[in-house]
Amino acid sequence: MTSLPSPPDISALQADRPVSLFLDFDGTLVDLAPTPDGIDVPDHLARSLHALADRMEGRLALVSGRAISDLEKHLGPVKLACAGSHGSDCRGADGINIGKVPEGLPPKLLAEVAEFAQETGFALEDKPHGAALHYRSDPSLEDKGLAFAERVAKEGDLDIKRGKCVIELVGRGANKGSALRAFMDCAPFAGTMPVFVGDDITDEDGMRAAHDMGGFGVIVGDREPTCAKYGLATPAAVHHWLGL
Numbered sequence: 001m002t003s004l005p006s007p008p009d010i011s012a013l014q015a016d017r018p019v020s021l022f023l024d025f026d027g028t029l030v031d032l033a034p035t036p037d038g039i040d041v042p043d044h045l046a047r048s049l050h051a052l053a054d055r056m057e058g059r060l061a062l063v064s065g066r067a068i069s070d071l072e073k074h075l076g077p078v079k080l081a082c083a084g085s086h087g088s089d090c091r092g093a094d095g096i097n098i099g100k101v102p103e104g105l106p107p108k109l110l111a112e113v114a115e116f117a118q119e120t121g122f123a124l125e126d127k128p129h130g131a132a133l134h135y136r137s138d139p140s141l142e143d144k145g146l147a148f149a150e151r152v153a154k155e156g157d158l159d160i161k162r163g164k165c166v167i168e169l170v171g172r173g174a175n176k177g178s179a180l181r182a183f184m185d186c187a188p189f190a191g192t193m194p195v196f197v198g199d200d201i202t203d204e205d206g207m208r209a210a211h212d213m214g215g216f217g218v219i220v221g222d223r224e225p226t227c228a229k230y231g232l233a234t235p236a237a238v239h240h241w242l243g244l
């Protein structure tokens, strides 16, 4: 359970200046599950997020490690600002890309990751802009996966993203902080106070960027250390706070 206080109501926060909301997905809007496709997405979630975005006059973005196509597989078509693939694929609510469109990993490298996963027992998540090695079913695999990922990342000039029981290989440079900054340069986000809500280590980049731009982070769950100012215990508490 987080020891940080709960965030004030959005309406109270907006008394001084409009707020922009940046929301992580897994562990923040939906509970974690044993597998990436095993998540239970409430039927109303997409509808509620669009309604909230309307109330925020468009100042709401999903910022996920998942690809946008994967988010839409679970939520249905999304007319919200979105940053997928750990911030490397940013789109406005109109679906138009902000910044460059990311590339996939080279097929030879993907084949090497797939072979490693098969030999060692990791569950491979083949993503459009990366590859994720999941070890939720066997946490003892972590060190082996990290050593492999460090070697491959060096050879392929890639970044490693750590998460809850997952090690991901992705293209260089992007993170959730750079995604937040890219949105904050554009309407309708520019000039507002950014609030980033997330549960995992990759979300700290978003929370730090929000803090540096005059806003703050909200950590979901009890992960430490965190640069968040406020905390909420569970995705259910996030839904309650946001009126989803």
Ligand SMILES: O=P(O)(O)OC[C@H]1O[C@H](O[C@H]2O[C@H](CO)[C@@H](O)[C@H](O)[C@H]2O)[C@H](O)[C@@H](O)[C@@H]1O
Residues within 6 Å of the ligand: 024, 025, 026, 027, 031, 032, 033, 034, 035, 036, 037, 038, 039, 063, 064, 065, 066, 067, 125, 127, 132, 134, 136, 163, 164, 165, 166, 168, 200, 202
């Ligand atoms: O940035 P997020 O929206 O939080 O996405 C991060 C990763 O989430 C998914 O993996 C995590 O959630 C799975 C479902 O609950 C869980 O089985 C896994 O152990 C978690 O690491 C997703 O599969 C990844 O692609 C995302 O990068």
